Amino acid sequence: MPIDNDYFKNRQQQNKGGGNSGNNGGGGNYQPPFEPPEMFKNFGKKAGIFYVIIAIVGAMFLFKPFLTIESGYVGIKQTLGKYDEDPLRPGFHFIVPGYQKVIVVDTKVRLMNYASVETSGGFDQGIKLNPAINILDARGLPVSIELTVQYRLTSDGAPTTVANWGLSWEDKIINPVVRDVVRNVVGNYTAEELPTKRNEIAQKIQAGLEKDITKLEGQPVILESVQLREIVLPQKIKDQIERVQIANQESERVRYEVLRAKQEAEKKAALAKGEADKNRIEAQGRADAVEIEAKAQAQANKEIAESLTRELLEMQQIQVQGKFNEALRENKDAKIFLTPGGSTPNIWVDTKNKTRDTVINQ
Secondary structure, eight states: OOOOHHHHHHHHHHHHHHHHHHHHTTOOOOOOOOOOOHHHHTHHHHHHHHHHHHHHHHHHHHHOOEEEEOTTEEEEEEETTEEOSSOBOSEEEEOOTTTEEEEEEEOSOEEEEEESSOOOOTTOTTEEEEEOEEEEOTTSOEEEEEEEEEEEEOTTTHHHHHHHHOTTHHHHHHHHHHHHHHHHHHTTSOTTHHHHTHHHHHHHHHHHHHHHHHTSTTOOEEEEEEEEEEEEOOHHHHHHHHHHHHHHHHHHHHHHHHHHHHHHHHHHHHHHHHHHHHHHHHHHHHHHHHHHHHHHHHHHHHHHHHHOOHHHHHHHHHHHHHHHHHHHHHOTTOEEEOOTTTOOOOEEEOTTOSSOOOOOOO
């Protein structure tokens, strides 16, 4: 409200008149008139601008024609019900209230868990919980598959995805594709094969999901990874597999014992063969030594025989005859035996000693 300056002027004139009469009368205290601050003197002229600014600020807080988009999110601007094709990137943006509105969607990596037992996802909106996928194996037995799928919404395709599939696009894109692919892959195996071919099945599931999600128009979702966490089998199949495993373990144990016995027998056979080879080599060595010695003796005898000439024999006869003559001097009963053919005598016997015969080999 503007300040009435005339009021202050009248009060100033009255104070001046009162002051003069008081002075003439010889009494009273003079007080100077009240002067308003300079800013209030011109307030009436600027009050309109001030009110406009206050109105604008209040309208901004009331209608919020702006918003901030954080990292990991994009905004989808909707103008009169129509989605803009270009998403709003993280940052500060203005909109026209009542004419435009913005839907903020998450583009970070999200998880979709399939589990038999419900687990708490806490307050993380990026984790969706679903029951385990129940399917029939190749023989019609029920099995359950637990897995986790990691995916994220593409930033550029977010407006089109939300326009075509709505805000519940995950339940319309990811969930049906995952269940369909898992059923097609696991349904080709028997329950007994599932645990032993776990890695093969996981690879086929991921390949099938990548193929089906990639071929969606505009590629609205990027598949990050698929983890096959658990294969839940019927109890009777578990018992059967356990029995087979126990039988296989026993078979392996028996096979190991047989192999060990075979190795032990081969070891003993090798030791025996080695001992036999050793004895054979030693016997062969002794035989070879005897043969070599015999050949040497034969060669020596041959050389001796070839060296016995007539003159040598006559000389040896003379030597023996001399020894006999010496023996006769001591024993006249000594006898001499001549070798057949009139060769040099080479034996003489002392007949005095009946218990001992003296034999001289020449």
